Amino acid sequence: MKYISTRGNIAPIGFKEAVMMGLATDGGLILPESIPQIAPETLAAWAKLPYRELAFNIISLFATDIPAADLKALIDRSYGTFEHQETTPLVQKDGVYILELFHGPTLAFKDVALQLLGNLFEYLLKERGEKMNILGATSGDTGSAAIAGVRGKENINIFILHPHLKTSPIQALQMTSVLDANVHNIAVEGTFDDCQNIVKTLFNDLEFKKEYALGAVNSINWARVLAQVVYYFYAWGRLPEQGKVVFSVPTGNFGDIFAGYLAKRMGLPVEKLLLATNENNILSRFVQSGDYSLGQVVQTVSPSMDIQLASNLERYLYYLFNESAERVRSAFAELQQTGKIVFSAEEVQRVQSEFLSCTVNEAMTLETIASFNKETGYVLDPHTAVGVRGALECVKGHPAVVCLATAHPAKFGEAVERAIGTPAPLPPQLAALQGKETRCEIMAADKELVKAFVKAKA
Template sequence: MRYISTRGGIKPISFKETVLMGLAEDGGLILPEKTPRVSGETLALWRKLSYPELAFEVLRLFADDIPTEDLKKLVEKAYSSFSHPEICPVIKKGNIWILELFHGPTLAFKDIALQFLGHLFEYLLLERGQKLNILGATSGDTGSAAIYGVKGRKNINIFILFPKGRVSPVQELQMTTVADENVFCLAIEGTFDDCQYIVKKIFSDLDFKKKYFLGAVNSINWARVLAQVVYYIWAYFKVSEAEGKEKVRFSVPTGNFGDIFAGYLAKQILGQGIERLVLATNENDILTRFVNEGDYSLGRVTSTISPSMDIQVASNFERYLYYLYNQEPSRVREAMEQFAQTGSLSFSQEKIARVQKDFLSASINQKETLATIASFYKETGYILDPHTAVGVAAGLKFKDERPMIALATAHPAKFPEAVKKAIGREPERPEALRGLEDKPRRVKVLPAEVEKVKEFVAKNALL
C-alpha cells in the first residue's frame, strides 16, 4: 500500500513513512492510493473476531510494510490498557444503539487510536534509531489521550497546545497533572482554531520541522484515522446481526471531521453496510452548513458545553474534498488556497447532492443538548456526556427503519457540570479521574503566536 498527498506534491510513500511524516510536505493530508473493499467470505470471517483481532485484520490491509507478528503485538499492547473486555461495547438504549468508545485510560474515544499510535511511534523510532518531537493541538480529549499514549516512551517528547480556559476542568487536569518529563502542556491564550493554526504553520516550515524532528499526533496523522475505522466495522457487525438488518446508520458528534471521515472510509470498505453517516455539530455548525447547503464558510467560534466540538476549521475536511473532487489534487490545492484567502468555499447543487448520499447533518444547540441528556436519562437510566448527547439528538432526528448507532465519545464524568445541570447530579467519577485536583500541575501559558511556540519547542525538543 502506497500513500499520496491530497495536494499531489509528494511521491508515493510507505505506511511507515506516512506515520512519521504526519502532515504531507506539500501542506496536504496523506491518504492511501486506493481504499480496499472487503466482501463475501472475508466479511463472514471478520464478523467472528474479537476487537483486537478485527483491528489487526483491518490495519494489515493498510500497514503492509510492518511484519505480521510485529503488527499483532502492537495491536495487543494498544488495547491491553482498556477496562472493558470488548474494548468498544455496543449497547441498545431506547430506540438507539450506543457505541461506547470511552473505556481507555483517558475515558475518551481518542484512546482507541492514540494508544495504538503511541506504541507504533515507539516501534518505528527504535527501529530507525530516531527521535521524535510530537506537536499537537487539542480542543479537549486529543491532548490527554495523546499524552497518555506516549508518556514515558523512549525517544519521544510531546508538546500539546490547548486553548486556555476553553477545555473542561477535568480535561485540563488530565493533561497538566502528568508528571513524565517528556510531556509539555502549553495553554494558548486564544481559541482551538488558533492552536490548530499555530501547529499547521509550524509544520509548514519544513526546515524547522526537519531540524527538530517534528511529528503529528492530531487527526491529520493517517494512522489515527485508520485505527478509528475499526470500530465502525465492529459496531456494524454487532448491530446488523442483533437487528437482522443489512444496513445501519451512524451518528457522529464531530467538529474536526476526523472521526466521521473514519466512518466514511469504513463505508467504502464495507460497500453496502453503512447507509449514511449523520454528522452532528453544536452551534459551531460549519460542517452542517456544508452538508445541508454547500456552504463551508468561517463563523465565530462559540464556547459550548461540548467544547471538543467548538471548532470552525475542520482539519480533516480536506481528505473528504479529495474524494468529492474526484481525486484531483490540483482542485483540492486550489480550494484550500481559496479557503485560506477568503475563509469560504461554496459547492454546486450537483456536489451537494453527492455529499448528501454520504451524510445527513443537524446542528444541536446547548438547550437541546441538555434536554437530550435529561430525557435520555429519564427514559433509559443512561447518562450521556454533552458530546454524545449531540450525536444522540441528531441521530434521533434521522431515525428510520434502519438501526441508528450513536458514538459515545467520552465518559460523562469528564463533564460533570453539564451533566449536573441536565439531571440534577454529577455522574459517579471513575477511578481514573479521582484525585486529579490534588496532583501538581505542569503547564506553560503562551500567547497565540507562532514564533513564541517555536521558541518553546526549540528550547525543549529532543535532538
C-alpha cells in the same frame, strides 16, 4: 500499500513513512493510493471477531510494510490498556445503539487511535534509531489521550497546545497533571482553531520540522483515522442483524466521521453517516447547503466540537473532487483568501447522498441528557448527546442506528449536573486527579512563542 497527498506533490510513500511524516510535506493530508475492497463473504467472517483480531485484519491491509507478528503485538499492547473486554462495547438504549468508545486510559474515543499511535511511534523510532518531538493541538480529549499514549516512552517528547480555560476542568487536569519529563503542556490564550493553526504553520515550516523531527498526533496523522475505521466494522458486527446501518457521529474536526466514510468505501453496508454538530455548525451548513464559510467559534458545553476549521474535511474533499489534487489546492487557496469554499450544485448533491446533518444547540443538548437519563437511566456526555439527539430527530425508527459515544460523562460533570441535577460519578482514575500537582505554560496565540518553547525544551 502506498500513500499520497491530497495536494498531489509528494512521491508515493509506505505506511511507516506516512506515520512518521504526519502532515504531508506539500501541506496536504496523507491518504492511501487505493482503498481496499472487502468482499461480502469476508465481512460476514469478520462480523463476530474479537476487537483485536478484527483490528489486525483491517490495519494489516494498510500497514503492509510492518511484519505481521510485529503489528499484532502492537495492536495487542495498545488495546490491552482498555478496561472493557470488548474494547468498544455496543449497548442498546431507547431505540438506538450506543457504541461506547470511552473505555481507554483517558476515557475518550481518542484513546482508540492514540494508544496505537504511541506504540507505533516507539516501534518506528527504535527501528530508525531516531528521536521525535510530537507537536499537537487539542480541543480537550486528543491532548490527554496523546500524552497517555507516549508519556515516559523512549526517544519522544510531546508538546500539546490547548485553548486556555476552554476545555473542561477534568480535561485540563488530565493533561497538566502528567509530570513526566517528556511531556510539555501549553495553554494558548485563544481558541482551538488558534492552536491548530499554530501547529499546522509549524509543520509547514519544513526546515523547523526537519531540524526538530516534528511528529503529528492530531488526526492529520493517517494512523489515527485508520485505527478509528475498525470500530465501525466492529459495531456493525455486533448488531442483531448485519444489514444497512446509520451511524450518528458528533463531529468537530471531521476525522471520526471520515473514518466511517472510509469504512463505507471499503464495503461496510452504511446507509447514511449522520453528522451532528453543536452551534459551531460549519459542517452542518456544508452538508445541508454547500455553505462552507468560516464563522466565529462559540463556546459550548461540548467543547471538543467548538471548531470552525475541520482539518480532516480535506481528505473527504479529495474524493468529492474525483481525486483531483489540483482542485483541492485551489479550494484551500480560496478558503485562505476568502474564508470560504464554493461548491457546485452537483458536488452538494453528492455530499447529501452520503451524509445527513443536524445542528444541536446547547439547550437541546442539555435537554437530551436529561430526557435520555429519565427514560433509560443512562448518562450521556454532552458530545454524545449531540449525536443521540440528531439520531432521534433525523432517523428515528430506523432498525439499526448506532450513536458514537465519544467520552465518559464524568469528563463533563458540570454540563451533566446542569442537565440532571447531579454530576456523573467520577471513575477512580478521574477522582485521583483532584488536588494533583500540575505543570503548564500559558502563552499568547503566537507561533513564534511556541516555536521558541519547543526549541528550548526539545
